[in-house]
Amino acid sequence: MGIALFALLAWETVARLFRTDFWTSSPSNVMVELWRWAASGLLTSDLQLTLTEAGLGFLIGSAVGGLIGFILGWNRLLGNLFEPFILSFYTLPKIALAPLFVLWFGIGITNKVMFSGMLVFFMVFFTTYQGTRQVDRDLVENARLLGAQPWDIWTKIALPYSAVWVFTGIRIGLPYALIGAIVGEFVAAEAGVGFRIKEATSFFNTAAVFAGLIILMVISIILLGILKFVESRALGWQSAKGSIQPETQT
Numbered sequence: 001m002g003i004a005l006f007a008l009l010a011w012e013t014v015a016r017l018f019r020t021d022f023w024t025s026s027p028s029n030v031m032v033e034l035w036r037w038a039a040s041g042l043l044t045s046d047l048q049l050t051l052t053e054a055g056l057g058f059l060i061g062s063a064v065g066g067l068i069g070f071i072l073g074w075n076r077l078l079g080n081l082f083e084p085f086i087l088s089f090y091t092l093p094k095i096a097l098a099p100l101f102v103l104w105f106g107i108g109i110t111n112k113v114m115f116s117g118m119l120v121f122f123m124v125f126f127t128t129y130q131g132t133r134q135v136d137r138d139l140v141e142n143a144r145l146l147g148a149q150p151w152d153i154w155t156k157i158a159l160p161y162s163a164v165w166v167f168t169g170i171r172i173g174l175p176y177a178l179i180g181a182i183v184g185e186f187v188a189a190e191a192g193v194g195f196r197i198k199e200a201t202s203f204f205n206t207a208a209v210f211a212g213l214i215i216l217m218v219i220s221i222i223l224l225g226i227l228k229f230v231e232s233r234a235l236g237w238q239s240a241k242g243s244i245q246p247e248t249q250t
Contacts, residue, residue, distance in 0.1 A: 022206060029207040030214065037196070037211060050181050050193045051219070053109055057116025058177035062170055064117070065124030069169075073132025074158060083129075090122050098187045107188040116180030123173035124166070131165025132158060167231045174227055175220055182216065 008027045015026035037043045072079040098115060105111040135158050143153055185194025193212050200208030 022204070025207040025210050030210045033205070033207045033211040034214070037208075042191075042196070043215075046191055046193050046196055047215070047219075049109070049191050050178075050185065053112035053181035053184065053192070054116055054177040056109075056113045057118075057180055058120050058174060060113065061117035061120025061173060061177065062124050065121040065169065065173070066128050066166055069125040069128030069166075070132050070158070070162070073129040073162070074135075074154075076133075079129065079133070086122075086125065090126075094119060095183060098183055101184065102188045107190075111188065112181045112184030112192075115184045116177045119176040119180040120173035123176055124169035127165045127169030127172070128162060131162035131168075134165075135161045164235060167235065171224070171227055171231065174223055178216065178220060178223075 011024070012027050015021055015024055021029065034043075037046075072082055094115075097118075101111050101115045105114055140153055140157060143157060148156075181192070182194035182197070185192040186198050189195040193215060197209055197212035200206075200212065
């Protein structure tokens, strides 16, 4: 907290002494813009829209990425077959696909949801895929010899083993859900936090731009805190000493 207050004070001081408001604005001007935004009632509606887009995209991307990642990671034949195609698509610059999503899904909420979901999909897919492939096959074979059915192996060995990888992908994908919604609003939108930032940029309103960025930062911190709490509950059975530490793929 002390560091944050010092940074804000330094920011305000530099802006006033060197008159850099046009380029960096100042905390006081940003607060004024935030107050105007909130007082107009647009802040609530914009936040609701952006969070809806990011939330739906996060759920869709996490579900599809986790499911496909688990299937391809468990079935090595399918994994080896489809992995090159998914990797090839992943290497494409995602921002270049944004205009195509407008063409396919229009300028409404569906466009942002699908673009957000695509970004989250890759984050969750790769970690789940890698984690599922790391499942101890000797343990699986021993379970089969003892009479374990496929459902038992999946639910009692594969899923628990790869759970920490899945949550790692979800944690990485959460900010990307917000990024996808904002990028979609940059490209084509009539409301939303991303639209307000773009609008402020076109009018060279630096304070409003920083106001939007601060809102996004606060939202990300809150959402990551909630996800961390859920993760600690879901993976509470794992000891810190015995838990798997995955290497995340970016």
